[in-house]
Amino acid sequence: MKHKWNNRLPMFVMIGPAFLWMAIFVLAPLCYVVGISFLSKDSSGGVMFPLTLASYFSLWNESFLTIFSRSLLLSLQTTIICLAVGYPFAYVIANAPKKHRGLLLLLIMLPFWINSVIRIYGWNTLLRQEGVINSVLMSIGIISSPLEMLYTDGAVLLGMVYELLPFTILPLYASIEKLDRSLLEAASDLGATKPHIFTRVIFPLTMPGIFAGSIQTFIPSLGLFYISEMMGGGSTMYIGNLIKNQFLSARNWPLGAALSLLLILITLVLMKLYTKVGSLEDMA
Amino acid sequence: MDTKKLQKSEKAGFAPLSMLYACLVYLFLYLPIAVVIAFSFNTSKTNIIFEGFTFEWYAKMFDNRQLMESFQNTLIVAGVSTVFSLVLGTLCAVGLYKFEFKLKSLVSNSLYIPIAIPEIVFGIAMLVFFSSVHISTGMFTLIVSHITFSMPFVAITVRSRVAGFDRSIEEAAKDLGANEFRTFMRVTLPMIMPGVISGGMLALTMSLDDVVISFFTAGPDSTTLPLKILGMVKKGVSPDVNALSTLMILGTAVIMVISQIAQNRLEQRQGGNNSES
Numbered sequence: 001m002k003h004k005w006n007n008r009l010p011m012f013v014m015i016g017p018a019f020l021w022m023a024i025f026v027l028a029p030l031c032y033v034v035g036i037s038f039l040s041k042d043s044s045g046g047v048m049f050p051l052t053l054a055s056y057f058s059l060w061n062e063s064f065l066t067i068f069s070r071s072l073l074l075s076l077q078t079t080i081i082c083l084a085v086g087y088p089f090a091y092v093i094a095n096a097p098k099k100h101r102g103l104l105l106l107l108i109m110l111p112f113w114i115n116s117v118i119r120i121y122g123w124n125t126l127l128r129q130e131g132v133i134n135s136v137l138m139s140i141g142i143i144s145s146p147l148e149m150l151y152t153d154g155a156v157l158l159g160m161v162y163e164l165l166p167f168t169i170l171p172l173y174a175s176i177e178k179l180d181r182s183l184l185e186a187a188s189d190l191g192a193t194k195p196h197i198f199t200r201v202i203f204p205l206t207m208p209g210i211f212a213g214s215i216q217t218f219i220p221s222l223g224l225f226y227i228s229e230m231m232g233g234g235s236t237m238y239i240g241n242l243i244k245n246q247f248l249s250a251r252n253w254p255l256g257a258a259l260s261l262l263l264i265l266i267t268l269v270l271m272k273l274y275t276k277v278g279s280l281e282d283m284a
Numbered sequence: 285m286d287t288k289k290l291q292k293s294e295k296a297g298f299a300p301l302s303m304l305y306a307c308l309v310y311l312f313l314y315l316p317i318a319v320v321i322a323f324s325f326n327t328s329k330t331n332i333i334f335e336g337f338t339f340e341w342y343a344k345m346f347d348n349r350q351l352m353e354s355f356q357n358t359l360i361v362a363g364v365s366t367v368f369s370l371v372l373g374t375l376c377a378v379g380l381y382k383f384e385f386k387l388k389s390l391v392s393n394s395l396y397i398p399i400a401i402p403e404i405v406f407g408i409a410m411l412v413f414f415s416s417v418h419i420s421t422g423m424f425t426l427i428v429s430h431i432t433f434s435m436p437f438v439a440i441t442v443r444s445r446v447a448g449f450d451r452s453i454e455e456a457a458k459d460l461g462a463n464e465f466r467t468f469m470r471v472t473l474p475m476i477m478p479g480v481i482s483g484g485m486l487a488l489t490m491s492l493d494d495v496v497i498s499f500f501t502a503g504p505d506s507t508t509l510p511l512k513i514l515g516m517v518k519k520g521v522s523p524d525v526n527a528l529s530t531l532m533i534l535g536t537a538v539i540m541v542i543s544q545i546a547q548n549r550l551e552q553r554q555g556g557n558n559s560e561s
Contacts, residue, residue: 010464014379015391018372018435022394025432026406029413030397033405036412089309092302104306106544111313113489114536117510118529122316124517125323132319135333165313223404226495230517240404247408247500257412260405267402 037257047253055258064242071239075221078160082168082217083210085161090172090209094179105173112166120159120230127155127231151233159231160221167220168213175209176202208277215274219267239263317533324526345524354512355528357423361498361508362491365430369487372431373438374480378472380439381446395436406433407500414501421503429501430494434487441486445479478546485543489536 037055042048058064093104111119126132127150134146149155179202187197225240234241239259246256327336345351380392398406410429411421419425453475457467473480495510502511509532513525 011379011383011385014375015383018376018379018439019391019394021372021432021435022391022397025410025413025428026397027394029409030401032413032416033409085309088302088305092306095302106540107310108313110537110540111317113493113540114317114533115493115495115510115529117495117513118320118532119316121513121517121521121529122318122320125319126316162312162316165309219402223402223496225404226499226514230514233518243404243408244499247411253412256408260408263402263405267400271400 033257033260036253037261039254041252041254055254058255059258059262067237067239067242070236071222074157074160074238075218077157078164078221079168079214079217081157081161082165083172083213086165086168086172086213087210090169090176093169094173094176101177105170108166108169116163117226117230119162120227123155123159123162124150124230127158150231151235153232153236156228156232156236159227160224163224163227164217164221167216171212171216172206172209175206175212179205211274211277215270219270222263222266320526321530321533323523324530326523326526329522341523341527345527348522348524351509351512351524351528354507354509357426357506358492358508358510358532360423361426361430362488364427365434365491366484366487368427368431369435369438370480370484373435373483373487374442374473374476376435377439377442377446378468378476380443395439398433398436403433403496407497410497411500421501421506423503423506425501425503426498426506426508429497430491433494433497434490437486437490438483441483442476442479445476449475478549481546482543485539485546489539489543492532492536 036047038051038053039047039049040052040054093101093108096104124131128134129146129148129150131150133149134143137143138146183201183205184197187201192200223240223243225238225244228234228236228238228241243256243259243263246252246259250256322334324341325337325339326334327338327340328334376391376395380388407429410425410432414421414425454467454471457471458464462470494508495514498508498511499514502508507515509528513521513529516525
């Protein structure tokens, strides 16, 4: 018995603290959020019994549905633009000379690791009414009065694309780089034209990368509430702002918890879809 | 011969265009960063027009007490959370590699939860949890939340490095009389050091980069620099913020380069091991 304990001790010392940490600070809080979503709010902004599904039912109302569809649309637009910009870029990088590729990738990663509030603040400086772009355009006489760029829906979209582009590029790069060049040569030898090679060979073979890139762009885009605040002025609500408000200003925790679970559900469905498509690809 | 020539000329014609495109994307990525840096050297008090070059703001930022406090908080949180998540994450990774036990899949799957769930939900879950156990938000909750989201990344990074190493060296150390602790400190740890370093760098950058989770777990007296900037942007930001942001940008770049070097070393080392065996 003592011998067994001695063997087990190092294991508990090594894994125990980390697991305990995750149990207390991840599993317990998440369970708590699930629990709160079935309660109702009391007058002081806290939560109270009895158990109810009211928060979930209240999600089904017109103003929330507008916010959901607006958020999903923004995320979809963000994903499509990121793919359209990122695909050719990833293709160029993947075909660059091998010795330069590491540096080119590092240059993509670097902005991604610099705090995003600082970077979005840079966009703020550029786009403002009296900002860099407007003053440059006015001084060279292209426009006579400043363009309204900041605090528009377009600015929010720009901020989202900017923030998430590296998330799209990296999986795209990984799948394009793996592409077997001899297949392209074979297609070309058999007389396929360049557009043909792209639509019939390159595009289908890099589909897993396109899919991974889309998921990795779409999921985080749903929660980035501060970008719509910095670039959109906070006047247009998205699902992230809605959740945030339930916990900080509106103080309706059960509703906020139900919204959070909805967000987790969307994420899980997308990830399930992703692994399913992934396993199909493996089988093919 | 003809087709070869044709291909070559096609390639030559294609290359400048694709280069141009790549440069445009890089320009898009770096433009706002360049603007933040440029305006930290601007003599004008507002971030509108570049008037002249000065280092003034780098001296002035030290007088802005709130700003310096938030910067100090950022550094403390990043430092402390990195140390804790390194210790917890590394031990966990090595433990998961070494031992077989019943709940192993539960432990290793729980590491992926903070990575998989949306950040905003994670932040809220922590906020709600802390308030339910009557811990008010502040430096403590901020540090705890940063440890929680960076530790899994450390564990996973280290674990992927541990997977490749030669167990017989550890066994040799034990045969020669070293106990478990000594073996870990003298044999295991040095072997996985590059992995630990890149895990640590990852934890450090993630902590410096975080906005969403800190937004919920920081208290009114414990804001970080990014949260401070977030709060200031609408009202207008003075150039001393640009100066401090420039330092953050430089710091991040340095961390990235160090971690890249550590990774290259590891790859070289692993390459060497493979060729020996």
